[in-house]
Amino acid sequence: MGERLQNFIDGRFVPAQGAGVFEVISPVTGEQVALAPVSETGDVEAAFAAASGAFATWKAVTPSQRQKHLLALADAVEAHADELVEAQHRNTGQPRAIIAAEEVAAGADQLRFFAGAARMLEGRAAAEYMEGHTSYVRREPVGVIAQITPWNFPLMMAIWKIGPALAAGNTVVLKPSETTPESTLVLARLAGEIFPAGVVNVVLGDASTGALLSQHPSAVMVSLTGSVRAGEAVASQAGLKRTHLELGGKAPAVVFGDVDLGATAKALVEFGTFNAGQDCTALTRVLVEDAVHDELVEHLVAAAQATVTGEADEAKNDYGPLNNARHFASVKARVESLPQHARIVTGGRAVQGSAGFFFEPTIITGVKQSDAIVQEETFGPVITVQSFSSEQEALELANGVDYALASSVWTTDGARGLRFTRDLDFGCVWVNTHLLLVAEMPHGGFKSSGHGKDLSGYAVEEYTRVKHVMHALGA
Known part of the structure; x- marks a missing residue:
């Protein structure tokens, strides 16, 4: 049956007040590994009461003390690495x-x-700035933050949420995805041993629980990483609250014929299938100069066929399963409903002989810009290929989707690379690489990919408010 999970509120684990539960299923075996509660109004009220009470003192803690707490949490994460890995x-x-x-x-x-x-x-x-008066700016914590994380990188997304919020002096109520709660609960326990009670609170539940967080009057800001549909729901529920929304992507890789096509293809497949393509920055659309289209496709097929998944010994796998049965069915249906002009040149199926939700690395050619497989997020190990004949056409194809999170250009022409970093309409542009992130640089998109930045000092600023203070100097 697996463990019955509990919420983490005011520094301790507590059973949920609501009677609803859901099964946490292993995507490797399809078997239940835990039972988790569907938190209801009473649970959410208790979490926000704890966070509100803690904010009164945490907001006054000096930056150096907040630093010490976060450094201690980093040490604890490393010390409990094996537990976190197994939970996730x-x-x-x-x-x-x-x-x-x-x-x-x-x-x-x-x-x-x-x-x-x-x-x-x-x-x-x-x-x-005005004669006889001195002005300055105060950066202050916003208050109690409602945070909702996705299932693709549960631990990392929880850290991206609580790290900058706590650094700025806020307190949080966080809901992880219902399919992946366990590593977040370990993180909450570690935080509870370091931070004052109520600074970090985790409530478990589904979309209905998320709505309670977004709508709660004590939440002054709502931060979500998820789908466009989830972002639209949160924006509606939050009303006039500040929102921070990272909502996915449809990242293009623009490939010119002056690169090493074999090495480039291997990298493209790696960046497109990492984490089974369940990454908002995953490389999903290859746009290739028409003169080398066929050659690049041959290399892509070879690289995809060399990529390993679905092995019983998970150490042999380059990537694991899709996260849950519903998402597995969605990816499968998207690939099976391609228009007649599209061609699957490798993959396109569930991995045979596996009890879990494993899907083959898939390369699709012959697609058109208007096809759903090009325009809509698949969130699986699926890469489409289109050709272009000019830089202008390449930019039109790359920018011609609603998403604007991440992109890359592959060329040995330095001037061309600079032009594309300017003209690609995405929050992140890589040159001759893709997917790589560092803590010092911001991550976030434009258009339907949402707004706000994760990582970097910009993320901390997201969780602050700016106050102008003016003093009259007197006579």
Whole structure:
């Protein structure tokens, strides 16, 4: 049956007041690994009461003290790496080595960055902008933050949420995805051993619980990473509250014929299938100069066919399963409903002989810009290929979707690379690489990909408010 999970409120685990529960299913085996509550109004009220009470004192803690707390949490994450990896693997099926490197180690590093950023808030210099008066800017914490995280990188997304919020002096009520709650609960327990009670609170539940968070009058800001549909719901529920929305992507890679096509194809497939393509920045659309289209496709097929998934020994896998049965069915249906002009040149099926939600690395050619597979987020290990004959056409194809989170250009022409970093309409542009992130640089998109920045000092600023103070100097 698996463990019955509890909420983490006011520094301790407590059973949910609501009677509803849902099964947490391993995407590797399809079997239940835990039972989690569907938190209701009473649970959410208790969490916000704890966060509101803690904010009264946490907001006054000095930046150096907030830094010490975050550094201690980073150390705790590293010290409990094995526990965090196992908790997340139960829920996601990701290869353990990938969780350890990409979420635990990277998460500890990001917490250490936010610890430093707590002491580096910026504002205009105090000066006499009006004769006889001195003005300056105060950056203050916003208050109690409602946060909702997705299932694709549960631990990392929780760190991206709580790190900058706590660094700025806020308190949080966070709801993880109903399919992947366990690593977040471990993180909450570790935080509860370091931070004052009520600073970090986690409530479990589904979309109905998320709506209670977004609508709660004590929440002065709502931060969500999720789908466009989820973002639209949160924006409606939040009303006049501040929102921070990271809502997915449909990232293009613009490939010119002057690159090493074999090496480039291997990289494109790696960046398109990492985490089974369940990444908002995943490389999903290859746009290639028409003169080398066929050659690049041959290399893409070879690279995809060399990519391993679905093995019983998860250490052999380059990526794990899709997260849940509903999403598995969605990816499968999207690939099976391609228009007649599209051609699957490799993949396109569930991995045979596996009990879990594994899907083959898939390359699709012959697509048109208006096709759903080009325009809509698939969130699986699926890459489409289109050709172009000019830089202008390449930009039109790349920018011709509603999403604007991430993109890349592959060329040895430095001037061309600079032009594309200027003209690609995405929040992040990589040149001759893709998907890589560092704590010091911002992550976030435009258009339907939402607004607001994760990572970097900009993320900490997202969780602050700006107050102008003016003093009359007197006679």
